[in-house]
Amino acid sequence: MMYCIKCGEQISLNNNYIRDFRFCTRCGEENAERLKYRRETLKSLQAMNLESKIAQTRYLIKQSVQEFGLDHVYISYSGGKDSTVLSDIAKQLYPNILHIFANTTNEFPETIRHIKWENEVNKTNIITVTPHGSHNELWTFKRVVDTYGYPMFSKRVSNAIRTYQHALSERTKQNSIDYIQRNFKKYYSYIDLNISDKCCDKLKKEPIRKTAKKLGMQCAIIGILASESYQRKKDWLDYGCNVFYKRKDNQSRPLSFWTNDDIIEYIRKYNVRIPDLYSIGYSRTGCMYCGFGVHLESLPNRFQQLAKTHPVQYEYLAKNFGNFLNKCGIPI
Numbered sequence: 001m002m003y004c005i006k007c008g009e010q011i012s013l014n015n016n017y018i019r020d021f022r023f024c025t026r027c028g029e030e031n032a033e034r035l036k037y038r039r040e041t042l043k044s045l046q047a048m049n050l051e052s053k054i055a056q057t058r059y060l061i062k063q064s065v066q067e068f069g070l071d072h073v074y075i076s077y078s079g080g081k082d083s084t085v086l087s088d089i090a091k092q093l094y095p096n097i098l099h100i101f102a103n104t105t106n107e108f109p110e111t112i113r114h115i116k117w118e119n120e121v122n123k124t125n126i127i128t129v130t131p132h133g134s135h136n137e138l139w140t141f142k143r144v145v146d147t148y149g150y151p152m153f154s155k156r157v158s159n160a161i162r163t164y165q166h167a168l169s170e171r172t173k174q175n176s177i178d179y180i181q182r183n184f185k186k187y188y189s190y191i192d193l194n195i196s197d198k199c200c201d202k203l204k205k206e207p208i209r210k211t212a213k214k215l216g217m218q219c220a221i222i223g224i225l226a227s228e229s230y231q232r233k234k235d236w237l238d239y240g241c242n243v244f245y246k247r248k249d250n251q252s253r254p255l256s257f258w259t260n261d262d263i264i265e266y267i268r269k270y271n272v273r274i275p276d277l278y279s280i281g282y283s284r285t286g287c288m289y290c291g292f293g294v295h296l297e298s299l300p301n302r303f304q305q306l307a308k309t310h311p312v313q314y315e316y317l318a319k320n321f322g323n324f325l326n327k328c329g330i331p332i
């Protein structure tokens, strides 16, 4: 028996919305209309010029501060170019606004240096959090991989493989296999490898959440762009930029409608300092050994690039994870 996720009406063959089986026909049509309108809104926001985008972003940041108070909002800071632009705009309004940076133990040395510079020279108010367990033991990337599995291919694929590997009954195991066959057929041959999506939770999300809670934070301001991925765009279509009281955690995403070109234009125009990694050919900062998206990269991929720019860190990768990456078909 299935029920429409919007109105709760029972769904039968006669009233099932054909393009999205979660809805009855009426709700499915309404939802399609709403999504069409939201897509057009996003497009027109993305078409604005840089100065209008900055004004809109400032407005959204102010809105979260008005809603929760300056002492209860923080910038979730990664040290990358998007969150550095966000930080630059937010500090013009609130110079001492709190930033929380999660050191995942898998950071480029350039990122760590940039955080140090931001904190000590640029006087940005940053707290660095590290991943610790309940007995205060440090969770390193290797420990997460050994305990749970490597973050590989994509979050969705890794999650599906973890679900399959932890299925408690034959029936759920078979359901997981069917799900993978239906949605990620080409990854089926990897389902018994040591893969999982737990890494981000352990190394990034949990440490930030724990500290934010301890400090009485109520809203995270995050520098993500809807144009970055299918998932982020979908999330914007559903929730917009400022998501207050709708989900477990309040979030403000005031750069959602920016594009990568806007970020670069802002950095050049306002002479914003970003980590040296960008000047040696990297287009992203983020974790050195992360496997999400690596299979889609043209060669040299991120690991081969690492071999050239950071030989010591590359040696560590090859020694500890070389065999595994080989089994996943990732050249290193």
Ligand code: SF4
Pocket: 104, 106, 151, 199, 200, 201, 203, 204, 286, 287, 289, 290, 291, 292
């Ligand atoms: S970005 Fe990748 S490596 Fe870094 S914490 Fe998340 S899953 Fe782990």
Ligand SMILES: [Zn+2]
Pocket: 004, 005, 006, 007, 008, 009, 023, 024, 025, 026, 027, 028
């Ligand atoms: Zn309905």
